[in-house]
Amino acid sequence: MYEALIALSIVLGWLGVTIATGFYTSIKYRKKGAELWFVAGRKLGLLILWLSLGANIYSAYTFLGLPGYVIKEGAKVLAILVYGQLSYILAYLITPRIWSVAKERGYMTISDFFEDRYNSKLLGALTAIIGALFSIPYIQLQIQGVGYIIDVAGYGMLDPFISKLVAFGLIAIFTILGGMISVALINALQGALMLFAIWSIGLLVPFIHFGGISNLFNTIQNTKPELLTMTPNAVVWGVTTMIAASLGFWMWPNRMQGIFTAKSTGTVKRNSFLLSFFQISQIPVIIIGLTAAALIMIGKLALPTGPDGKPIYDYALMAVVRATFPSWIVGFIGAGAVAAAISTAAALLHTSGALFARNVYQKTFRRSADERQLMIAARIFTAIIALTALILAILSPRLIVYLLLTAYAGVTQFFPGVVLGAWTKENLRKPIVLGLIAGVVTVIITRGIMKDPLNIYGGFWGLIVNLVVVFLSRAILRKL
Numbered sequence: 001m002y003e004a005l006i007a008l009s010i011v012l013g014w015l016g017v018t019i020a021t022g023f024y025t026s027i028k029y030r031k032k033g034a035e036l037w038f039v040a041g042r043k044l045g046l047l048i049l050w051l052s053l054g055a056n057i058y059s060a061y062t063f064l065g066l067p068g069y070v071i072k073e074g075a076k077v078l079a080i081l082v083y084g085q086l087s088y089i090l091a092y093l094i095t096p097r098i099w100s101v102a103k104e105r106g107y108m109t110i111s112d113f114f115e116d117r118y119n120s121k122l123l124g125a126l127t128a129i130i131g132a133l134f135s136i137p138y139i140q141l142q143i144q145g146v147g148y149i150i151d152v153a154g155y156g157m158l159d160p161f162i163s164k165l166v167a168f169g170l171i172a173i174f175t176i177l178g179g180m181i182s183v184a185l186i187n188a189l190q191g192a193l194m195l196f197a198i199w200s201i202g203l204l205v206p207f208i209h210f211g212g213i214s215n216l217f218n219t220i221q222n223t224k225p226e227l228l229t230m231t232p233n234a235v236v237w238g239v240t241t242m243i244a245a246s247l248g249f250w251m252w253p254n255r256m257q258g259i260f261t262a263k264s265t266g267t268v269k270r271n272s273f274l275l276s277f278f279q280i281s282q283i284p285v286i287i288i289g290l291t292a293a294a295l296i297m298i299g300k301l302a303l304p305t306g307p308d309g310k311p312i313y314d315y316a317l318m319a320v321v322r323a324t325f326p327s328w329i330v331g332f333i334g335a336g337a338v339a340a341a342i343s344t345a346a347a348l349l350h351t352s353g354a355l356f357a358r359n360v361y362q363k364t365f366r367r368s369a370d371e372r373q374l375m376i377a378a379r380i381f382t383a384i385i386a387l388t389a390l391i392l393a394i395l396s397p398r399l400i401v402y403l404l405l406t407a408y409a410g411v412t413q414f415f416p417g418v419v420l421g422a423w424t425k426e427n428l429r430k431p432i433v434l435g436l437i438a439g440v441v442t443v444i445i446t447r448g449i450m451k452d453p454l455n456i457y458g459g460f461w462g463l464i465v466n467l468v469v470v471f472l473s474r475a476i477l478r479k480l
Contacts, residue, residue: 003327004155010331011153011338062285063198063337064145065400067320068313070289071296072399074227077286079238079245080401084279086242087249091272095250096265097422103260109351110256110414111359117421118429121363126433127414128359130440131253132352132385134410139352139389141403142345144314146338147393151304152318153334155327161394195281197336201321201329202284205291208324209300213287216294223297227290233455240460241405248412248459254344254351285317292316295323306397314400353382406447409459413439416463416470431473439466 070077098113107113110131115124150158206216220227230238250256262268293316295301303311303319321333357378366373417432439462446458453461 001155001157003330004153004157006327007153007155007331007334008150008158010328011150011334014335015338015342061141061145061400061404062282063194063341064148064314064317065141065404066282066285067289067292067316068399069401070227070286071293071313071316073234075230076234076238077289078230079241081279081282081286083242083245084249084282085276086246088272088276088279090246091250091275092269094419094422095259095272096268098250098256098418099259099262099265099268101422107260108257109355109358110251110253110418111355113256113421114414114417114432115359115363118417118427118432120429120433123417123429123433123436124359125364126436127417128355130413130436131411132355132381134407135253135348135352136385136389136392136407137398137403138407139345139348139385140392141398141400142341142348143390143393144397144400144403145341148312148315149318149334149337149341152315152322153330155322165390194336195278197333198281198284201325201333202281202288205288205320205324209291209295216287216291219294219298220290224293227293237452237455237457241457244412244457244459244463245405245408247415247463248408251411251414251418253355253411254347257351257354258347288317288320292320295320349382349386352385353378353380356381356385405457405459409443409447409457409462410440412459413443413462413466416466420470428470428474430477431470434473435466435470438469439463442466 066077066080069080101107101117102113105112105116107116109128111124111128114127115121147161203213206213210216210219217228250259259268262271292301292303296303301319301323303313303315306312318330318334318337322330325333357374357380361377361381362374366377413436416435420426420428420432442465443458443462446453446456446461452458
């Protein structure tokens with residue numbers, strides 16, 4: 001009980017700091033209007049933008065999902081490491097252009113872009129619904145992550161169900177009240193703690209248990225060498241995942257909206273370069289996953305099991321930390337992991353509520369809605385989405401990385417519309433609508449009904465079908 005009290009005090013203390021900051025910004029900026037709630041007034045400088053977007057992007061899947069995925073899938077995790085780095089090359093090329101268009105035209109959401117560029121309120125509403133719905137699995141994995149973290153930090157004293165309710169309920173409240181300015185400032189705090197936590201333990205753990213990284217790899221090679229190699233099928237899956245996910249990386253509505261908060265194109269460009277440091281920070285997390293795998297194989301670590309009796313792999317990082325360090329470090333790392341989960345969840349919740357309120361409610365059903373009504377609607381939709389994700393996390397928990405890749409597959413279908421819209425003047429409204437629908441339906445089939453047919457990532461299947469439909473329908477319409 002003494003260890004649990006120390007660890008939980010640190011985790012809950014950090015939660016208290018984040019909640020207090022959220023409420024403070026909510027009160028301070030409550031009368032500043034919709035632009036501040038949606039895109040923080042487009043005033044964020046480089047440091048806040050960097051930490052905020054970093055915490056927004058790197059979440060419970062980094063802290064918990066990657067180590068768990070390493071244990072289950074081994075070297076396939078390299079695809080996730082590489083697609084992020086590829087995405088930052090693309091970010092340097094495409095996000096400054098998108099920011100400039102958004103600034104000039106006053107866009108607050110990615111759906112504003114689609115609606116204005118293709119002169120279609122229907123397309124704006126469609127992208128808003130798709131973006132919000134595919135954000136739900138991403139929010140769900142954050143809720144699961146918070147429950148796992150507090151369960152381990154509480155040394156079994158707290159029910160994970162109660163942990164999910166309390167932690168996520170509080171973060172939803174300040175997200176609903178404060179909007180993007182609260183999310184941006186709190187994410188800056190979370191990003192700083194997250195980086196410090198990752199690097200402070202990631203390289204220590206293999207030295208403590210195996211005397212170094214080389215001995216760790218030797219242990220794995222001698223006990224389960226298949227973790228360190230990729231089969232031809234895994235290579236196919238990895239390559240298609242890297243292509244699709246890197247193209248879809250900046251199509252996330254919350255990341256796009258985060259870009260809109262920058263104060264200049266120079267800030268956007270420098271941020272694209274600096275964010276790659278967060279991606280490099282996945283390396284020590286993967287090493288922790290390998291350490292957990294090795295400890296399990298030699299019988300020195302056991303993971304909690306689910307109702308089906310199978311290990312819950314997403315517990316790996318926190319289980320290793322608890323088996324290695326005293327309770328105050330467990331609390332510190334737990335706080336960093338909670339920071340990662342909550343920061344991303346807050347951004348996703350905020351953006352999903354904004355999409356429904358602005359691009360579905362206001363522009364499609366209630367065009368006469370004033371700014372006050374828009375803000376109320378955004379907060380209501382945010383609460384509904386938070387509750388939906390919480391219910392799914394409780395009733396249908398899934399492997400964290402599986403949830404992430406399913407969500408990625410959906411938002412990747414925005415890529416053709418964004419790129420063609422930003423770099424061409426041709427009105428491709430009908431082809432973009434048809435391609436988007438075809439791509440999303442394909443994703444539902446290849447991720448929900450069948451999982452990655454022929455070992456090709458479902459998001460890649462969707463993108464190929466999407467592009468074929470776009471260009472085929474464009475050619476047909478030109479001939480009519």
